[in-house]
Amino acid sequence: MSAGAEAVAAGVQHGGHRWVGFRTIVIREFSRIMRIWGQTIVPPAITATLYFVIFGSLIGRRIGEMGGVTYMQYIAPGLIMMSVITNSYGNVVSSFFGAKFGRHIEELLVAPLPNWLIVAGYVMGGLLRGLLVGLVVTLIALFFTRLHVEHLGAVLAAVLLTAVIFSLLGFVNAVFAKNFDQISFVPTFILTPMTYLGGVFYSIAMLPEWAQQISKANPILYMVNAFRYGFLGTSDVNLALSFALMVVAAAVLFGACVWLMEKGTGTRE
Amino acid sequence: MQALSLRKLTKTYRNGVQALKGIDLDVEQGDFFALLGPNGAGKTTAIGIIASLVNKTSGRALVFGHDTDTQLEAAKACLGLVPQEINFNQFEKVSTILVNQAGFYGIPRRVAKERMEIWLKRLQLWEKRDAVSRTLSGGMKRRLMIARALIHEPRLLILDEPTAGVDIEVRRSMWEFLRQLNDDGTTIILTTHYLEEAENLCRHIAIIDEGRIIEHDRMATVLRKLHSEVFVLNTRQPVAVVPELPGYAVKLADDGSIEVEVTKSQNLNEIFAALSARGVEVVSMRNKANRLEELFMRLVEGRDAETGLATPAATA
Numbered sequence: 001m002s003a004g005a006e007a008v009a010a011g012v013q014h015g016g017h018r019w020v021g022f023r024t025i026v027i028r029e030f031s032r033i034m035r036i037w038g039q040t041i042v043p044p045a046i047t048a049t050l051y052f053v054i055f056g057s058l059i060g061r062r063i064g065e066m067g068g069v070t071y072m073q074y075i076a077p078g079l080i081m082m083s084v085i086t087n088s089y090g091n092v093v094s095s096f097f098g099a100k101f102g103r104h105i106e107e108l109l110v111a112p113l114p115n116w117l118i119v120a121g122y123v124m125g126g127l128l129r130g131l132l133v134g135l136v137v138t139l140i141a142l143f144f145t146r147l148h149v150e151h152l153g154a155v156l157a158a159v160l161l162t163a164v165i166f167s168l169l170g171f172v173n174a175v176f177a178k179n180f181d182q183i184s185f186v187p188t189f190i191l192t193p194m195t196y197l198g199g200v201f202y203s204i205a206m207l208p209e210w211a212q213q214i215s216k217a218n219p220i221l222y223m224v225n226a227f228r229y230g231f232l233g234t235s236d237v238n239l240a241l242s243f244a245l246m247v248v249a250a251a252v253l254f255g256a257c258v259w260l261m262e263k264g265t266g267t268r269e
Numbered sequence: 270m271q272a273l274s275l276r277k278l279t280k281t282y283r284n285g286v287q288a289l290k291g292i293d294l295d296v297e298q299g300d301f302f303a304l305l306g307p308n309g310a311g312k313t314t315a316i317g318i319i320a321s322l323v324n325k326t327s328g329r330a331l332v333f334g335h336d337t338d339t340q341l342e343a344a345k346a347c348l349g350l351v352p353q354e355i356n357f358n359q360f361e362k363v364s365t366i367l368v369n370q371a372g373f374y375g376i377p378r379r380v381a382k383e384r385m386e387i388w389l390k391r392l393q394l395w396e397k398r399d400a401v402s403r404t405l406s407g408g409m410k411r412r413l414m415i416a417r418a419l420i421h422e423p424r425l426l427i428l429d430e431p432t433a434g435v436d437i438e439v440r441r442s443m444w445e446f447l448r449q450l451n452d453d454g455t456t457i458i459l460t461t462h463y464l465e466e467a468e469n470l471c472r473h474i475a476i477i478d479e480g481r482i483i484e485h486d487r488m489a490t491v492l493r494k495l496h497s498e499v500f501v502l503n504t505r506q507p508v509a510v511v512p513e514l515p516g517y518a519v520k521l522a523d524d525g526s527i528e529v530e531v532t533k534s535q536n537l538n539e540i541f542a543a544l545s546a547r548g549v550e551v552v553s554m555r556n557k558a559n560r561l562e563e564l565f566m567r568l569v570e571g572r573d574a575e576t577g578l579a580t581p582a583a584t585a
Contacts, residue, residue: 002422002453002454004376004421004422005422005424006346006420006421007380007425008344008346008374008375008376010373011346011348011374011375011376012342012343012345012346013343016375017346017374017375017376018375020376020377021372021373021374021375022373022374023372024369024372024373025373027369027372028365028369031365033327035360087523097359102356102358102359103354103355103356104356104357104358106322106356107369107370107373107417108350108373109320109322110320110321110322110344110348110350111370111373111374112341112343112345112346112373112374112375113342113373114343115340138580142486151421152398181453213560252573264324268321268323268324269282269314269317269322269323269324
């Protein structure tokens with residue numbers, strides 16, 4: 001056995017290869033995000049700017065205050081969260097489906113890496129893009145309004161959990177997708193309406209009782225409100241319930257993704 | 270030690286197609302092994318199962334003693350795969366593909382870069398290290414997949430039709446490279462449609478057909494099973510009339526050369542002597558068909574005859 005082969009075998013025996021493998025997946029994902037920055041960073045920045053100009057400055061001025069703050073300050077956390085949701089989901093679904101479509105997912109499938117680590121690598125890629133775009137949108141928001149952070153812990157926990165959950169959902173979509181139509185179906189017809197109706201632009205307290213009850217069935221409402229609580233200190237929903245839901249969703253989805261990989265759904269014949 | 274052991278390996282696809290019907294296969298460490306079979310015989314399915322790209326239905330696969338059911342990571346670490354289809358990210362640079370693949374095997378980036386240089390130089394791709402992989406020629410893409418499979422220095426290298434669609438010069442240089450690799454201790458399993466390639470390179474052979482191993486032996490032993498060969502004799506002057514050679518089946522080819530079928534009990538000296546006596550001067554000679562190709566066709570056609578299927582030979 002060559003020295004190189006011996007080193008690989010020793011790494012596998014002690015599990016030391018896993019950290020290098022995980023880091024490599026993350027570096028590859030981050031390189032992809034930066035390589036195609038015109039598709040990954042610029043469009044959400046432009047969209048967020050338009051939202052702030054139209055809803056915040058032009059329309060928001062006529063709306064006045066909401067929840068005790070200016071409308072611009074009210075929608076800023078929602079818009080940041082919307083960009084995190086869209087981009088963490090979009091990153092994993094397009095990267096993993098692209099790897100399936102181009103067959104380079106086989107590079108990972110033949111390698112001595114456990115499935116949970118492959119899932120974790122892709123989720124970390126989605127998390128990085130979500131956070132990066134979220135940061136860009138936050139900087140844009142600061143051009144239009146002043147953002148005061150009330151509870152930093154809540155901001156960080158909410159944004160991290162949300163990015164992880166939507167990265168995992170993107171992974172599930174990519175596993176089942178058989179063509180490019182199927183990776184754009186969920187974001188267009190499910191994710192966007194749910195985000196818009198998830199309290200990004202309004203407080204559900206403005207809605208009639210029946211609409212409030214329907215809104216409470218929308219999981220995105222809990223994520224947006226948990227995040228907004230971190231900035232404004234107010235929320236439409238119970239915070240403990242919000243964070244509990246997010247933790248459970250992240251754990252269940254991670255388990256489901258690993259199970260799909262173990263089974264080989266969409267990846268192995 | 271055995272580099273690969275397959276035991277009662279079966280695979281039934283969801284559409285009901287039984288691609289493997291319980292194959293047993295052993296490949297010794299250090300061997301250069303040919304796995305041959307017609308299209309759809311089950312070769313790629315078997316390779317897919319060994320490399321964890323296909324889920325098996327039942328049976329066992331062991332790579333250097335590591336069971337792929339219980340010691341999958343150790344088994345994978347011993348294995349390098351060059352697949353039939355291009356399967357690298359065509360938007361990535363050559364160097365990135367190799368360094369990342371090394372990382373998936375736990376090789377730190379500094380070491381990976383050193384190894385990348387070694388393998389790219391050996392496969393004459395070093396000048397292309399910064400090229401985006403989709404800009405490479407077909408032969409270069411094949412060599413890139415070989416370099417990628419070797420970056421972690423596997424003990425067992427499986428190549429699924431590595432020379433398909435590459436020109437003869439590249440093919441010959443790949444043969445040289447693979448021979449050298451095998452001499453250095455890497456066990457190699459090769460599937461190919463160029464039977465001349467298998468005959469030249471491999472010491473052992475298995476022929477798989479309709480999901481079953483129908484031949485599994487030393488190459489020399491398998492080739493000895495051929496009872497006759499057809500030789501083409503090129504003469505100094507074109508021959509107009511078929512020369513009479515008692516006991517031999519002789520016919521004229523279109524270009525005026527002579528085709529003679531020679532069985533194991535006969536010999537070429539008799540033919541040369543008889544032709545010389547008739548004033549026919551033979552200047553060169555070659556096999557009409559590759560010997561392994563001949564045997565392969567007989568084995569596969571024999572299966573069709575047994576099952577009553579029509580074959581070109583059977584209907585001729």
